[in-house]
Amino acid sequence: MSSPPPALHILAPDEPPAFEVVNPEGPSSAVLLCDHASNAVPRSLPELALQEEALREHTGWDIGAALLSRRLSALLDAPLVxxxxxxxxIDCNRPLGAPSSIPEVSCGVPIPGNTIDAAEARARADACFWPYHNAITALLDARRDRRQRTAILSVHSFTPSMPGQDRPWHAAVLYGRDRRLAAPFIELLRREPGLCVGDNEPYHVSAGGDYGIPVHGEARGLPCVLLEIRQDGLLSAEGVEAWAQRLAAIYREIEARGLAGGA
Ligand SMILES: [Zn+2]
Incomplete structure (x- = not known):
C-alpha cells in the first residue's frame, strides 16, 4: 500500500491567521464582512508573492475596504470579520471550484502561481477560505441563539475603470434575491448631492459568482447587501472617514425605519 501524500501546509504557525474578528459582541444589528481585506500571501506560496503589481492592485485585494469596514465597525459598534x-x-467571495476562486487569470493578468492541482486547491481552502467563513458562521449562530437582530453588510471597493469602460458610479449597491437593505441604501445614497450610485452595477450578486451574501445572508433569511465604494474615494484617511460617516448615518436611518435586522 502506498502512503498518502504529505499534507500541504499553506500557513505556518507564526503567520497571521486567516481571519480577524473585530468587536464580536457588538450590539449593532449590522454584521460587517470584508472578504477582500488583505493582500498578504503565505510564505509557502513564493511564486504568488512575486506578483507584486497584481497584489498591490485590485487583483490582489479591495484597496481601502479594510480601513473603511474598521471605521464602520467602530461607528456602528458592530462586529466585523x-x-x-x-x-x-483563494477568493473568499467565490464558490469553491469556480474559475475565479483561485484565478489563473485575473483582470487580464496571468497568475502563474495559481496553476495548481486539486490537492493544493483543497489545502488553500482549508487554510484560508473555511476558517474565515466558519468564523462568520459561528458569529451568526451565536447571534441567532441570543435572538439578536442581524443584517449583513459586505464591504468592498472597485476600480475606477476597466479596459474600455470608465465607471461613473462613486458607489454601488449590489444584491441578489434580497432587496430589503439594498432598496433603502440606494434611495438614501442617491439623496446625497453629487453622488452617482450604481443599482446592481457594475456587478450584481449571484449564487454562482458570490459566496458571502448568498450563504450568510440569503440562505439564513437575513437582510443583506453588498456595498462597493470606488477605490479613489478611499485613498486618503479623509476619504475613508467621509464614507464611513455617510454609510453609518444611512444605516442608522434604515434601522430607524425598522428594516435593518432579521432574527
Ligand atoms: Zn471585493
Whole structure:
C-alpha cells in the first residue's frame, strides 16, 4: 500500500491567521464582512508573492475596504470579520471550484502561481477560505441563539475603470434575491448631492459568482447587501472617514425605519 501524500501546509504557525474578528459582541444589528481585506500571501506560496503589481492592485485585494469596514465597525459598534489573505490565494467571495476562486487569470493578468492541482486547491481552502467563513458562521449562530437582530453588510471597493469602460458610479449597491437593505441604501445614497450610485452595477450578486451574501445572508433569511465604494474615494484617511460617516448615518436611518435586522 502506498502512503498518502504529505499534507500541504499553506500557513505556518507564526503567520497571521486567516481571519480577524473585530468587536464580536457588538450590539449593532449590522454584521460587517470584508472578504477582500488583505493582500498578504503565505510564505509557502513564493511564486504568488512575486506578483507584486497584481497584489498591490485590485487583483490582489479591495484597496481601502479594510480601513473603511474598521471605521464602520467602530461607528456602528458592530462586529466585523476580515479575511487575512489575498484573493489571489483563494477568493473568499467565490464558490469553491469556480474559475475565479483561485484565478489563473485575473483582470487580464496571468497568475502563474495559481496553476495548481486539486490537492493544493483543497489545502488553500482549508487554510484560508473555511476558517474565515466558519468564523462568520459561528458569529451568526451565536447571534441567532441570543435572538439578536442581524443584517449583513459586505464591504468592498472597485476600480475606477476597466479596459474600455470608465465607471461613473462613486458607489454601488449590489444584491441578489434580497432587496430589503439594498432598496433603502440606494434611495438614501442617491439623496446625497453629487453622488452617482450604481443599482446592481457594475456587478450584481449571484449564487454562482458570490459566496458571502448568498450563504450568510440569503440562505439564513437575513437582510443583506453588498456595498462597493470606488477605490479613489478611499485613498486618503479623509476619504475613508467621509464614507464611513455617510454609510453609518444611512444605516442608522434604515434601522430607524425598522428594516435593518432579521432574527
Ligand atoms: Zn471585493
Amino acid at each position: 476580515l479575511s487575512g489573505y489575498s484573493r489571489l490565494v
